[in-house]
Amino acid sequence: MSFLLLIEQILNGLQFGVMLFLMAAGLTLIFGVMGLINLAHGSLYMVGAFAAAAVAKLTGSFLLALVASLAAAAAAGALVELIVIRRLYGREHLDQVLATFALILIFSEGTRWLFGSFPLFLDVPEVLSGPVTLPGGIEYPLYRLTLIAIGLAVAVGLFLLISRTRIGIRIRAGENDREMIAALGVDISRLYTLIFALGAALAGFSGALVGAIQSVQVGMGEPVLILAFVVIVIGGIGSIKGALVGAILVGLTDTLGRFLLPALFSNFMDASDAMTVGSALASMSIYILMAGVLLFKPTGLFGAKQA
Amino acid sequence: MKLRSMLMIAAASAVAISIPMQATADEGTLKVGMITTLSGGGAGLGIDVRDGFMLAVKMADNNNLEVVIEDDQRKPDVAVQLADRMIQSDKVDVLTGIIWSNLAMAVVPSATAQGKFYLSPNAGPSALAGKGCHENYFNVAWQNDNLHEAAGAYSNDAGYKKAFILAPNYPAGHDALTGFKRYYKGEIAGELFTKLGQKDYASEIAQIRASDADSVFFFLPGGMGISFLKQYSGSGVDLPVVGPAFSFDQGILQAVGEAAMGIKNTSQWNKDIDNPANEAFVAAFVAEYDRLPSLYASQGYDTANLLFSAMAAADVNDADAFREALEAANFDSVRGDFSFTTNHHPVQNIYVREVIKEGDVYTNKIIATGLTNHGNAYISECSM
Numbered sequence: 001m002s003f004l005l006l007i008e009q010i011l012n013g014l015q016f017g018v019m020l021f022l023m024a025a026g027l028t029l030i031f032g033v034m035g036l037i038n039l040a041h042g043s044l045y046m047v048g049a050f051a052a053a054a055v056a057k058l059t060g061s062f063l064l065a066l067v068a069s070l071a072a073a074a075a076a077g078a079l080v081e082l083i084v085i086r087r088l089y090g091r092e093h094l095d096q097v098l099a100t101f102a103l104i105l106i107f108s109e110g111t112r113w114l115f116g117s118f119p120l121f122l123d124v125p126e127v128l129s130g131p132v133t134l135p136g137g138i139e140y141p142l143y144r145l146t147l148i149a150i151g152l153a154v155a156v157g158l159f160l161l162i163s164r165t166r167i168g169i170r171i172r173a174g175e176n177d178r179e180m181i182a183a184l185g186v187d188i189s190r191l192y193t194l195i196f197a198l199g200a201a202l203a204g205f206s207g208a209l210v211g212a213i214q215s216v217q218v219g220m221g222e223p224v225l226i227l228a229f230v231v232i233v234i235g236g237i238g239s240i241k242g243a244l245v246g247a248i249l250v251g252l253t254d255t256l257g258r259f260l261l262p263a264l265f266s267n268f269m270d271a272s273d274a275m276t277v278g279s280a281l282a283s284m285s286i287y288i289l290m291a292g293v294l295l296f297k298p299t300g301l302f303g304a305k306q307a
Numbered sequence: 308m309k310l311r312s313m314l315m316i317a318a319a320s321a322v323a324i325s326i327p328m329q330a331t332a333d334e335g336t337l338k339v340g341m342i343t344t345l346s347g348g349g350a351g352l353g354i355d356v357r358d359g360f361m362l363a364v365k366m367a368d369n370n371n372l373e374v375v376i377e378d379d380q381r382k383p384d385v386a387v388q389l390a391d392r393m394i395q396s397d398k399v400d401v402l403t404g405i406i407w408s409n410l411a412m413a414v415v416p417s418a419t420a421q422g423k424f425y426l427s428p429n430a431g432p433s434a435l436a437g438k439g440c441h442e443n444y445f446n447v448a449w450q451n452d453n454l455h456e457a458a459g460a461y462s463n464d465a466g467y468k469k470a471f472i473l474a475p476n477y478p479a480g481h482d483a484l485t486g487f488k489r490y491y492k493g494e495i496a497g498e499l500f501t502k503l504g505q506k507d508y509a510s511e512i513a514q515i516r517a518s519d520a521d522s523v524f525f526f527l528p529g530g531m532g533i534s535f536l537k538q539y540s541g542s543g544v545d546l547p548v549v550g551p552a553f554s555f556d557q558g559i560l561q562a563v564g565e566a567a568m569g570i571k572n573t574s575q576w577n578k579d580i581d582n583p584a585n586e587a588f589v590a591a592f593v594a595e596y597d598r599l600p601s602l603y604a605s606q607g608y609d610t611a612n613l614l615f616s617a618m619a620a621a622d623v624n625d626a627d628a629f630r631e632a633l634e635a636a637n638f639d640s641v642r643g644d645f646s647f648t649t650n651h652h653p654v655q656n657i658y659v660r661e662v663i664k665e666g667d668v669y670t671n672k673i674i675a676t677g678l679t680n681h682g683n684a685y686i687s688e689c690s691m
Contacts, residue, residue: 002517004517005513005514005516005517008513008516009510009513012507012509012510012513015509016507016509108346108347109346112346112350117350117351117354118351118558118559118561118562119351119530119533119558119559119562120562121561121562121563121564123537123564123565123566124537124541129541130541130543131541131542131543139516139542139543141509141538141541141542141543143541144509210506212537213507213534213537213538213541214506214507214530214533214534214537214538215506215529215530215531215533215534215537215559215562216562217530217533217562218347218350219347220506220530223504223506255509255510258501258502258510258511259510259513259514262499271498272498275498275499275500276476276500279476279499279500279501279502280476282502283476283502
C-alpha cells in the first residue's frame with residue numbers, strides 16, 4: 001500500500017512538474033533570447049485561464065476553450081510586446097522589473113473589471129473526469145494523466161521546433177548573438193514578437209489546463225510565476241532542456257517533500273509537532289534545492305558558461 | 308514671494324479656525340472607517356462585507372452616519388497605515404471591515420487602545436476573544452473556532468468514527484483543527500497542514516485515499532477550497548466531506564460547481580433562515596446587486612444594523628453609554644436571536660447546511676442545527 005502511495009505521489013510530482021515546464025519554457029526563452037525579465041508572465045497564465053473559462057461557458061466545449069486560451073494569451077502577449085516590452089530591451093533589469101510589475105497590476109485590475117471579483121467556473125471535460133486504474137492497482141485521475149502526456153508532448157514539440165526548424169535556428173542564433181543575426185538580415189523585432197507570443201501562448205495554455213482542476217481567479221498567476229523563476233534558475237537561464245529538468249525536479253521535490261518530510265519527522269517527534277515542522281520544512285524544500293544547485297553550478301544545471 | 312507667504316499664513320489660519328468649527332458640526336454624527344479587502348485574491352469577501360454594510364446604510368437612510376471605505380489589499384502593513392490615517396486625519400469614531408485574522412491582529416489592539424470602537428464583520432481570532440479582549444472590541448460574525456466546532460459536533464451526529472482533517476498552516480488553520488477536535492469525539496485518521504495558498508492537493512488526496520478514514524474535514528477558504536473540491540471529486544475517493552461555510556459561500560460555489568453538490572457545511576447564517584429581517588435582507592440584496600448574498604454580506608449587514616441600534620440609543624462621544632448600547636445588541640439580526648457574550652462575541656445557533664442546486668444556481672439549504680445558542684471557549688480567559 002505504502003509503495004503504491006509512493007508511486008502515486010511520484011506521478012503527482014511529475015504532473016506538477018510538466019505544468020510548471022509550460023510556464024518556465026516561455027519565461028526562459030524570453031529571458032534567454034531577449035534578456036528580458038518578464039514578471040507579467042503570470043498574468044498571461046491568468047489570461048489563458050479566464051479566456052478558457054469564458055469560452056467553455058459560452059460553447060460548452062473544452063477543446064474550444066483550450067484553443068481560446070492559446071489564442072487569447074498569444075494575442076495578449078504580442079500586444080504587450082508591441083506596446084510596452086519592445087521599449088525595454090535596451091534598458092536595465094530594474095526598469096524591466098518595474099514595467100512588467102506594472103503590467104501585472106494592469107492585467108489584474110483589467111480582468112477584475114471584465115469578469116468581476118468572484119472566481120470563474122472551469123471544469124474537467126466529461127470524458128477525462130474520474131479515475132482510471134493503472135497497472136499495479138493504482139487509481140489515478142485520468143485528467144492528471146492527460147496533463148502529463150500533454151506536457152511531455154509539448155516538450156518534445158518545443159525541442160523539435162528549436163533544433164530542427166528554421167525558426168528554431170533563428171531563436172538559437174538570437175540567443176547567441178543579437179547583433180550578428182540582425183546584420184544577416186533577419187527581422188529581429190518580428191522574431192522577438194513571435195517568441196514573446198509563443199511564450200505567452202504556452203503560459204496561457206497551462207493556465208487553462210491547470211485552471212480546470214484549480215480555481216480560475218484574479219491573481220492566480222503570481223504564485224506559479226515564482227515557482228517558474230525557481231525552475232529556470234535551477235535549469236539554467238535560456239535552456240529549454242534545463243527548464244524541463246528543473247520543472248520536473250521542482251515538481252517532485254515539492255510533492256514528495258510535503259508527503260515524506262512529516263512522515264520522517266514523526267519517527268522521532270510526536271505526531272502534531274512532526275506535522276508542523278515537516279510542513280514548514282516542505283514549503284522550503286524547493287528553495288533549499290535551488291540554493292544547493294547554485295552552490296555547485298552557479299549558472300544552473302544546463303546554463304551557458306559565464307561569458 | 309511676500310504675497311505667497313501671506314497667502315500661506317492666511318490659509319493656515321483658515322485651517323486652524325475651521326478645525327474647532329468642524330468639531331462642533333460633528334455633534335450627533337458618527338464617522339465609520341471601513342478597512343476591507345477590495346483587490347487581489349481575497350477581494351470577493353471584502354466586497355460582500357462592504358455591499359452588505361452599505362445596503363443596510365442605504366435602507367436606514369440615516370444622515371448622521373458617514374462612511375469612509377479603503378482597500379487593505381490583504382496586507383497587514385497597508386491595513387495599519389489606513390487605520391492610522393482614519394484615526395488621525397479622518398477622525399473616525401468606529402472602525403470595521405477587516406476580513407483576515409492576521410490583519411485584525413495588526414489593527415485592532417492599537418485602535419481600541421486609542422479609544423476607538425472596532426466592530427468586526429468577519430475575523431475573530433482567539434487572541435482577541437481571550438487574553439487580548441478589549442471593552443471596545445465587538446465581533447458581530449463569530450469567534451474563529453465556532454463553525455469548526457459545529458462541524459465536529461455534526462461529525463459525531465453523522466456517526467463518523469475516523470476523520471481525516473486538514474487545514475492551511477497559519478493561525479486560523481490551527482484554530483480550525485483545534486475547534487473541530489474540541490467537539491469531535493471519534494478518532495483522527497490523519498492530520499495535515501497544507502501550505503497557505505496551495506492550489507494542488509493531489510498529494511493530500513493520495514494520503515486520504517491511503518488512510519483508513521471514514522470522513523474528511525477540511526478548512527480551506529476561498530480559492531484553496533475550490534481547488535481541493537474539484538480535485539477531490541475527480542480522484543475517485545468518495546468519503547463524505549464536512550467543512551465550514553467558508554469553502555461553500557455563495558461567491559465561490561458557482562466556481563466549484565457539481566463537485567460541491569450534497570456536501571454538508573456549517574454556518575451561522577443562510578438565506579433560508581426564517582425571520583422577517585432575513586427575508587427583507589435577501590430580497591433587498593438581490594434587488595440591489597443582482598446576486599444572492601453570502602454569509603459575509605449578512606455579517607456586514609448585521610454590523611451596520613448593530614451600529615444604527617447603538618446610535619439610536621447613545622451618542623458615540625459618551626463612550627460608556629455607547630458601549631452599553633452596543634452590548635445590548637438591540638437590533639433585528641438576520642440570524643434571528645442575537646446577543647453578546649461577556650467577551651463581546653455572538654451567542655448564536657450554528658446550522659448544518661447542504662449544497663443544493665436551485666435552477667442553475669448552486670446554493671445552500673439548512674438541514675439541521677449543529678450547536679444551539681453557542682458562545683465561545685475563551686470567555687473565562689477574558690478579564691473584562
